Amino acid sequence: MTGRAVAAIPVPLFDLHEQHDALAAELDAALRSVTDSQRFILGPEVRELEEAVAERLGVRHAVGCASGTDALLLVLRDLASRHGVSGPMSPSGDTPEVVIPAFTFFATAGAVWNAGLRPAFCDIDEETFNATAHTIGARVSARTVMAIPVHLFGQMAEVERIRGALDVALFLLEDGAQATGARRRVGTVEVPAGMYGDAAALSFFPTKNLGAFGDAGMITTNDNGLADRLRKLRVHGGQKMYHHEFVGTNSRLDTLQAAVLLAKLPHLDGWLDARRRNAALYDELLADVEPVRTPVVAEGSWHTYNQYTIRAERRGELRAGLAEQGIGTGVYYPAPLHLQPCFRTLGYAPGDFPVAERLCGEVLSLPIYPELGEERVRLVAGAIRRFYKA
Ligand SMILES: *Cc1c(COP(=O)(O)O)cnc(C)c1O
Numbered sequence: 001m002t003g004r005a006v007a008a009i010p011v012p013l014f015d016l017h018e019q020h021d022a023l024a025a026e027l028d029a030a031l032r033s034v035t036d037s038q039r040f041i042l043g044p045e046v047r048e049l050e051e052a053v054a055e056r057l058g059v060r061h062a063v064g065c066a067s068g069t070d071a072l073l074l075v076l077r078d079l080a081s082r083h084g085v086s087g088p089m090s091p092s093g094d095t096p097e098v099v100i101p102a103f104t105f106f107a108t109a110g111a112v113w114n115a116g117l118r119p120a121f122c123d124i125d126e127e128t129f130n131a132t133a134h135t136i137g138a139r140v141s142a143r144t145v146m147a148i149p150v151h152l153f154g155q156m157a158e159v160e161r162i163r164g165a166l167d168v169a170l171f172l173l174e175d176g177a178q179a180t181g182a183r184r185r186v187g188t189v190e191v192p193a194g195m196y197g198d199a200a201a202l203s204f205f206p207t208k209n210l211g212a213f214g215d216a217g218m219i220t221t222n223d224n225g226l227a228d229r230l231r232k233l234r235v236h237g238g239q240k241m242y243h244h245e246f247v248g249t250n251s252r253l254d255t256l257q258a259a260v261l262l263a264k265l266p267h268l269d270g271w272l273d274a275r276r277r278n279a280a281l282y283d284e285l286l287a288d289v290e291p292v293r294t295p296v297v298a299e300g301s302w303h304t305y306n307q308y309t310i311r312a313e314r315r316g317e318l319r320a321g322l323a324e325q326g327i328g329t330g331v332y333y334p335a336p337l338h339l340q341p342c343f344r345t346l347g348y349a350p351g352d353f354p355v356a357e358r359l360c361g362e363v364l365s366l367p368i369y370p371e372l373g374e375e376r377v378r379l380v381a382g383a384i385r386r387f388y389k390a
Contacts, residue, residue, distance in 0.1 A: 010326030010327070010328075011326060011327045011328060011367050011372075011376045011379060011380055012328045012367065013328035013329060013330050013365070013366075013367050014207050014328075014367065014369045015369060015371065016206055016207070016211070016369075018371035019271070019369075019370065019371055022371075023263065023264065023267070026263050027260055027263055027264075029263075030045075030259040030260060030262065030263040031256060031259060031260065033259065034255050034256050034259045035256075039255060040254070040255050040256065041252060041255065042235075042252055042253075042255065043255035043258070043259075045255050045258040045259040045262055046064050046252070046253050046255055046258040048258070048262055049062075049064060049218075049253070049258040049261050049262050049265070050062040050063065050064050050218070052262065052265055053202075053218060053220065053265075054220065056192070056265075057192050057194045057195045057220055058192065058195055059194065059195050059220045059221065059222055060221070060222045060223075060224065060227070061219075061220065061221050061222070061223075061224070061226075061227035062218050062219070062220045063218065063219045063220075063221075063227055063230045063231055063234070064216070064217070064218050064252070064253025064258060065217045065218065065219060065230075065234050065251045065252065065253055066215060066216070066217060066234075066250075066251040066252060066253065066254070067203065067205070067215040067216065067217040067251075068107065068177040068201055068202060068203025068204070068205060068208075068217040069107040069110065069111055069203075069217070070217055070234075070249075070251040071177075071201035071202060071203070071217035071218060071219045072107060072108065072111035072112075072148070072173070072175060072201040073111040073114055073115060073251075074219060074230050074233045074234060074249075074251060075173055075199045075201065075219055075221075075226070075230070076098070076111050076112060076114075076115035076117060076146070076173075077115045077116075077233065078226060078229050078230065078233060079115070079117075079145060079146055079171055080096070080115040080116045080117050081246065083096045083117075083145055085115070085116035085117060086116055086247070087116050088113060088114050088116060089112075089113045089114075089115075089116050089117060089118055090116075094143065095116070095117065095118040095143070096117050096118065096143055096144075096145040097117065097118045097119075097120040097141060097143045097144045097145065098112045098117045098118070098119060098120060098144070098145065098146040098147070098148060099120045099121075099122055099131075099136050099139045099140060099144060099146070099147040099148070100112060100119055100120070100121060100122070100131075100147075100148045100150070100337075101121070101122055101123075101124050101130070101131040101135075101149075101150055101152075101337075101356070102121040102122065102123060102124070102336040102337050102338045102352075102353040102356040102357075103124045103129060103152070103333060103336055103337070103353075103355075103356040103359060103360070104150040104152060104175070104333070104337065105150075105177070105178075105332070105333070106337065106340070107177070108148055108150055108175050108337075109121075109337045109340075109343070112148070113342075113343075117145070117146070118143075118346070119337070119343065119346065120139050120141070120144065121139070121336075121337060121338040121346075121348065121352070121353060122135045122136050122138065122139040122353070123135045123138075123353040123354070123355045123356055124152075124353075124355055124356050124359070125355070126355045126358070126359065127296035127298075128152075128155060128157075128296055128298050128301075129152045129153060129155075129309065129359065129363075130149065130150065130151070130152050130155065130156075130157040130158070131149050131150065131157060131162070132157070132158055132161070132162070133158060133161035133162045133164060133165035134165070136149065136162055136165060136166070137165040137166070140165075140166065140167075140170070144170060145170065145171060146170060146171040146172070146173055147162060147166055147170060147171075147172055147173070148173045148174070148175050149162050149172070149174060149175070149197075150175040150177075150178075151174065151175065151176050151177075151178060151179030151182055151193050152178060153178055153295070153303075153305070153306055153307040153308075153309050153332075153365075154178050154179050154182055154209065154275075154303055154304035154305045154306035154307065155179065155182060155295075155297065155298065155301055155303040155304070156179060156182050156183070156184040156191075156193050156301060157174075158184075158298065159172070159174065159184065159186070159191070159196040159197065160184075160186045160187075160191075160196070163196070171198050171199075172196075172197040172198050173197055173198065173199050173200065173201065174193060174194060174196065174197035174199070174200035174201070175200075175201055176193040176194045176200045176201060176202050177201060177202060177203035177205070177208060177217075178203075178208060178209070178306040178307070179193040179194075179209070179304055179306065180193065180194070180202055180203075180204075180208060180209040180210045180268070180304070181193070181209050181210070181268055181269065181272045181304050182301075182302060182303065182304040183301075183302040184298075184300055184301050184302065185300030185301075186300075190302070194220045195220070198221065198223060198226075199219055199220065199221040199223065199226060200219065200220045200221070201217065201218075201219055202217060202218045202219075202220065203216075203217050204216035204217060204218070204257065204261055207306075207369075208306060209268065209271065209272060209275075209304055209306050210261060210264060210265065210268050210271075211264070212257040212260050212261055213256070213257060213260050214254070214257060215257075216253055216254065216257040216258070216261065217253070218253065229246075232245060232246070232248055233246075233248040233249065233251070234248065234249070234250070234251040234252050235248060235250070235252065236248045236249065236250065270370075271370040272304050272370075274370035274371070274372075275304060275305040275306075275308075275368055275369070275370050276303070276304070276305060278305070278308070278368050278370075278372050278373075278377050279295070279303070279305045279308050279368060281374060281377045281378070281381075282294065282308055282366065282368075282377055282380075282381055283295075285377070285378065285381035285382075285385075286310070286381055286384060286385075289384060289385055289388055290388070291312060291313035291314070291388050292310050292311070292312050292313075292384060292388070293310060293311040293312075294310055295308060295309055295310065305368050306368075307330070307332060307365040307368065308365060308366045308367075308368035309332065309363050309364065309365045309366075310363070310364050310365075310366065311359065311362040311363060311364075312362060312363075312364045313362075313388075315331075315361065315362055315363075315364050317387075318364065318384065318387050318388075319331070319364060321383070321387045322380070322383055322384070322387070325383050327367070327379070327380055327383055328367060329364050329365060329366055329367075330364075330365040331363060331364060331365070332363065332365050333360060333363075334360055335360055336353060336356040336357050336360055338352055338353060338356075339357075366380055367380060
């Protein structure tokens with residue numbers, strides 16, 4: 001193709017059509033089998049998916065729920081109730097605290113608050129964008145009951161070091177929403193995201209590594225008691241109809257979504273390989289572009305690139321320049337959570353977490369979806385090179 005023809009192809013930040021078109025017949029059949037059965041609420045596909053995910057991750061239990069946000073919230077609510085807390089947080093000095101990164105999607109912090117617990121924000125590592133044993137450890141207090149490392153952009157946080165920095169009694173909840181399929185070498189074994197913590201939250205939001213036709217989420221854990229309580233929490237706090245051991249909610253994984261996810265699961269590894277190929281090509285093509293820093297992969301980490309996030313000088317101008325050429329980008333995230341208006345009462349101030357605050361002005365996520373392919377990666381990288389040469 002000529003340069004002109006290539007430049008005319010717009011490159012969206014993500015495009016779900018190609019993946020869908022390739023599997024449309026399979027997915028239609030999966031949906032059709034649910035509609036034929038009319039078993040919409042906790043139909044057999046939900047349990048099948050739970051078992052498939054549990055087996056893949058090597059955990060005892062997987063509990064489907066309505067979204068990744070709810071996966072976090074249900075675990076947090078269970079912990080909160082064991083600390084005598086119920087309902088959204090009302091700021092007071094002795095509210096139990098949960099350490100979370102200041103640089104993540106809002107859901108991590110919102111779930112803590114909605115469970116009645118106090119978010120204790122921490123800074124992140126500027127290379128991996130993740131909270132570390134050091135940044136989390138620095139925020140642990142006598143009131144800390146849990147830490148939530150987030151596997152941001154598809155790369156696992158250093159879970160084993162974080163575990164080592166925490167008192168054994170503290171609950172470790174992995175926010176694996178962006179990292180389904182990621183792994184990390186711990187000692188001599190490869191640990192998948194969602195296996196190492198006391199529990200983990202996964203999201204199947206359509207643009208995550210494994211995406212449903214809407215909202216869906218899952219909790220993984222090896223804790224029998226917790227799994228049992230979560231299965232009740234998602235159906236109003238009881239196993240038997242009209243007998244409620246505690247106050248739960250309605251947060252079931254929809255059977256139609258489970259059927260879609262079951263059909264997609266066998267393709268996950270291929271999609272992750274494709275994301276990684278796209279990332280490797282960006283790494284190569286952008287290596288000598290001085291004003292751009294490509295993502296850093298930690299030693300022993302198998303990154304899944306749910307986002308390919310660079311740090312760019314003159315980010316705003318670059319982003320506008322790419323948009324003019326039909327290239328979509330995203331800013332995840334433009335503001336750190338400790339400075340969000342809704343958390344004013346927690347008393348944070350600019351300067352509290354300098355790395356998180358600085359990165360909010362530098363990060364830019366490039367198109368990386370599995371079907372993107374070499375030609376479009378070259379087009380995006382070429383446009384970035386030209387921007388900085390001009
Ligand atoms: C997407 C996401 C969530 C929430 O998942 P939903 O399924 O959208 O509710 C939580 N945490 C992180 C880090 C996420 O990226």
